[in-house]
Amino acid sequence: MCLAVPGKVIEISERDMTRMAKVDFGGVVKDVCLAYLPEVEVGDYTIVHVGFAIQKLDEESAIETLALFEKLGVLAEEFGDVGDRAEETTS
Amino acid sequence: MKYLDEFRDPALARRLFDDIAATVTRPWALMEVCGGQTHSIIRHGIDQLLPPEIELIHGPGCPVCVTPLETIDKALEIASRPGVVFCSFGDMLRVPGSGRDLFRVRGEGGDVRVVYSPLDALRIAQDEPGKEVVFFGIGFETTAPPNAMTVHQAKLLGLENFSMLVSHVRVPPAIEAIMTSPACRVQGFLAAGHVCSVMGTSEYPPLAERFGVPIVVTGFEPLDLLEGIRRTVRQLEDGRHEVENAYPRAVPAEGNPAARAMLADVFEVTDRAWRGIGVIPSSGWRLSERYREFDAEHRFDVTGIRTAESALCRSGDVLQGLLKPSGCGAFGTVCTPRTPLGATMVSSEGACSAYYLYRRTGGARVEEVRSGG
Numbered sequence A: 001m002c003l004a005v006p007g008k009v010i011e012i013s014e015r016d017m018t019r020m021a022k023v024d025f026g027g028v029v030k031d032v033c034l035a036y037l038p039e040v041e042v043g044d045y046t047i048v049h050v051g052f053a054i055q056k057l058d059e060e061s062a063i064e065t066l067a068l069f070e071k072l073g074v075l076a077e078e079f080g081d082v083g084d085r086a087e088e089t090t091s
Numbered sequence B: 001m002k003y004l005d006e007f008r009d010p011a012l013a014r015r016l017f018d019d020i021a022a023t024v025t026r027p028w029a030l031m032e033v034c035g036g037q038t039h040s041i042i043r044h045g046i047d048q049l050l051p052p053e054i055e056l057i058h059g060p061g062c063p064v065c066v067t068p069l070e071t072i073d074k075a076l077e078i079a080s081r082p083g084v085v086f087c088s089f090g091d092m093l094r095v096p097g098s099g100r101d102l103f104r105v106r107g108e109g110g111d112v113r114v115v116y117s118p119l120d121a122l123r124i125a126q127d128e129p130g131k132e133v134v135f136f137g138i139g140f141e142t143t144a145p146p147n148a149m150t151v152h153q154a155k156l157l158g159l160e161n162f163s164m165l166v167s168h169v170r171v172p173p174a175i176e177a178i179m180t181s182p183a184c185r186v187q188g189f190l191a192a193g194h195v196c197s198v199m200g201t202s203e204y205p206p207l208a209e210r211f212g213v214p215i216v217v218t219g220f221e222p223l224d225l226l227e228g229i230r231r232t233v234r235q236l237e238d239g240r241h242e243v244e245n246a247y248p249r250a251v252p253a254e255g256n257p258a259a260r261a262m263l264a265d266v267f268e269v270t271d272r273a274w275r276g277i278g279v280i281p282s283s284g285w286r287l288s289e290r291y292r293e294f295d296a297e298h299r300f301d302v303t304g305i306r307t308a309e310s311a312l313c314r315s316g317d318v319l320q321g322l323l324k325p326s327g328c329g330a331f332g333t334v335c336t337p338r339t340p341l342g343a344t345m346v347s348s349e350g351a352c353s354a355y356y357l358y359r360r361t362g363g364a365r366v367e368e369v370r371s372g373g
């Protein structure tokens, strides 16, 4: 039950005075309450837990983290493919 | 799926494993606090692929597992009453109480319903005004804000037929209890990422300081876990004990201020008994005075409960990291997910269940997760 998963906000509406969203989890779409993330917009990624968006996913830091992993233990001559990989994750 | 596949990349996992192996020079015992992390670690075989110096001790962070037996028995009692619709997350249904579980209550005619969100229970209360709708509100700091908002909305809507049986737990007091236990072997913590998504990181520096342990906020995908482990090991090797955030994409330092404000309004801190462990001071939340009318324990008279725990089950030791599930004599024989003796065999976050699912048959490996999901 603890599982919280990232999903993409595809639609925002108002219900019972509460901001609600349709969130896409890789094909499965669920209704999600946005009461705790009033600033979220369509296209944002959020962490969703038991029907509530609890945090916005920061895309920039996701990319930074992955770029850091890319550099770990890589010899200088192998650095060439790092840029490609970082670009891939932004698509 | 974006932000899942990238953090399961086997080539990057290899780099993280290599870096950890290059850093470690002696044995270290790390505890992952959260049961969701335990599940991910066992499922992907991360503990078996790490250098042998690093031991992962599984922590008590499975809310289903630590919900006190007395509360389970109260739930069973309330759910058995005529006119009650008892709503719960699915994995509470097979948790053994003293002799039966919610599944059995349903079989005996109780109206027990599985919901995905506490808001579903609220909707049932609106749709069926003749029924008393009770929601089983358990969980750590991640689940508390959804439950708090639901009670808040019930109050706004003036719903008189809705109440909540609350047994929320908090991570920082549990870390303190673990570190002050005489049997403690833990030298560093992977803190639960989504708990910190809500609460932020400010509760942890005093603990790192007081106990001299690194605390690294960690996510749930294989690469997140490896990065949490990598940073903890590096600190230990350097002789540092700081709070680090290895999951910044989902954890800002201040957490979620709106959720924290709602928690402060709806709940108040209380001592809480953890199943198999005992009472941990200030480790729980209950409904605050302003919301007492929505407290199922007040609405239903459920006193005089006599609890009886299985004599064989050693889930208390498992939850405190003193025993690996496979070390329990009942594991996989008398005790299976179909015939669980303890809650740790039921819940998807329970260590016994994770070992049963992935360790008897070998389990998936990090190298395979890309195809296997």
Ligand code: SF4
Binding pocket: B312, B313, B314, B315, B316, B318, B325, B328, B329, B330, B331, B332, B335, B336, B340, B341, B342, B343, B344, B345, B352
């Ligand atoms: S294997 Fe079963 S009996 Fe043993 S500790 Fe786990 S839940 Fe309890």
